Amino acid sequence: MNKKEMNMPASNRIWPALLPIVFLLNSVIPAYSGESRFHSIHTELERQKAVRFDPSYYYDRDTEAAELCRDLIQTWSGAGINAVYLKVYDPIHGAVYRTRYPHTIQTDYGRLDLLKAMLRAAAPYQIKIIAWIPAFQHKQAWEAHPEWRIKTRDGNDYKHSTDSYFLCQRDPAFQEWWLGFIADLLDSYPELDGIDLAEPVVSWNDDEGCFCDFCLKALEDHNAFPEGRVRRLIRSQPLTDLLVQSVRLAHEREKRAVVTTVASAHADGRLFSPDEQRALTGFDLDGLLDSADPPDLINVELIWQQWAHLYDDHRTFSPHWTFHAAREVIRQVDQRVRVIIHVELTAFGGKVMNDEQVLETIQTAWEGGAWGVDFYDSHQADERGIWPLIAEALSYNPLKKVWVITDEGGENDARQLATLLRHFNTHITQVVLDNAFVSPGTSGPDMVFYVGTKQRGALPSDFVRFMTDYSGVICWLNYNIQLMPPEFLKNLGIGFDRVSNEVSAEIHFRGIRFPKEDPTLNYIGPESEACRVLASAMVDTLEFPYALYNRQFWYFADLPTNYVQEGGRHIVFAELLHEILREDHRKKKTALVRIEDVNPLSNPEDIRAVANYLGSQKVPFTLGLTPFYL
Ligand SMILES: [Zn+2]
Ligand SMILES: [Zn+2]
Incomplete structure (x- = not known):
């Protein structure tokens, strides 16, 4: 030995x-035998080229759900898109799918079962439909259960805007309801590729929420009131836990789970570290990725124009900022899961992105090392008629x-x-x-x-x-x-x-x-x-x-x-x-005909006849020439 x-x-x-x-x-x-988490290894390895689709922008379309879905799928497929984040539940307007789950309502598209129509239309194109769900916001549940609401320090309901309906992830009754809400969707639509839990936060800024009775009790128990790092850890814990439990529901059904999160930027262009982000909104990247059930993908919003507007600095925040920010995100995630970079066409401060900026933003996301790119949104691309540009940007190989x-x-x-x-x-x-x-x-x-x-x-x-x-x-x-x-x-x-x-x-x-x-x-x-x-x-x-x-x-x-x-x-x-190499260029099936054994004894007329015929049929060919016979 x-x-x-x-x-x-x-x-x-x-x-x-x-x-x-x-x-x-x-x-x-x-x-x-196809028993791995995803349906096939091949599609799992394919980089994600995704679009966001919010049906509420399409209410005025005078078409039936099935027809609308067919049109959209064809447009998306033509642009090389292989995944769609479909906003299945609007926290205010309700579901675009059929549901009788407590406190849910359906939009007109819900009654028409738009989700089912989309799943049907997408299947032949191998386009994956991911259910985009704004995390832990829900107007109907918020109205039915005042005790579930995120509370401010002085005991009022936390309202980031008039249209925000945040619910406290620490409240056991809300947790149970939320998980049932996710399970109801997944069980009713098994053709879904997965779920996307979008923008999970306790409150958009530290100190704004949550100070509900459950949260106050938790702070007291840990003697963590009112300030400091411990309070922030305690604040974010139930957010992480409920995300992980939601992810688990997807995994138990062999579905993919995505968590989409904002990435905040400092005035000098640096991204917030995971600790800084957790202190701000309660979202804990490391807690989530190191948990027992991390999501399969983390989708990070890098919206340079938002920060350019906020800091009034178009020099630091330009399309190219996306490159450095994507690198930074990938470093933070540190290979624990795959990274999708989310970019937006949305104008901030009235400044509309021009076509060049759209192209550069998406291309630099790829250059930064993104495994996938997801853009917001289909409606804006439609309005601007820039699908060919989107196709070019999404297929870009750095x-x-x-x-x-x-x-x-x-x-x-x-x-x-x-x-x-x-x-x-x-x-x-x-x-x-x-x-x-x-x-x-x-x-x-x-x-x-x-x-x-x-x-x-x-x-x-x-x-x-x-x-x-x-x-x-x-x-x-x-x-x-x-x-x-x-x-x-x-x-x-x-x-x-x-x-x-x-x-x-x-x-x-x-x-x-x-x-x-x-x-x-x-x-x-x-x-x-x-x-x-x-x-x-x-x-x-x-x-x-x-x-x-x-x-x-x-x-x-x-x-x-x-x-x-x-x-x-x-x-x-x-x-x-x-x-x-993460290049999924279109397959080329090329071949040419080789005219073999052409030698000094060959009849030139025969060769010319063959060459002319192949030329007329646009068949590429080559001559194999033998100068001497020994
Ligand atoms: Zn609370
Ligand atoms: Zn190839």
């Missing part, structure tokens, strides 16, 4: 023997700086990888890793590919440090992952067992089998639910993970550029590069 094995805890020593069974139970089968790091002797594989990467909007820098790692640039890359072409005894320590600190996308191919610190692997939820260089395997991916000629396989597997298996290697009858990912980290259990053959398993890697 070598030293390394002796240091392993007892449970780990048993683990290799259990490896295939463990994987079969935990991950591989669910990934293929240039990505990619470092391809390879072991000495792996330059050829790195070059092949670089060729594949040039299929995308990338700028590639190749680095050879010998005994030290020299960073090829001062400004960091957007993604790093490590191409492990030889089995090492150790990785250079500055390389290990760089990879450990690096917060962008990492794609690791083949060898040496086990040489990273145990903490690194643990954070990714992956476990390494061994490498074999004499495996005969076949790769299974999205229902297709791909032959694998090369004999190398790294036995590696998920040890947490966050780590997903995307393709597996069949070795005899046993199934092992082949391609897996966890948030920004991707791993492939062999060197895809090794033993490339027609129809071989390198296709799995080439296909997944679209997810890794």
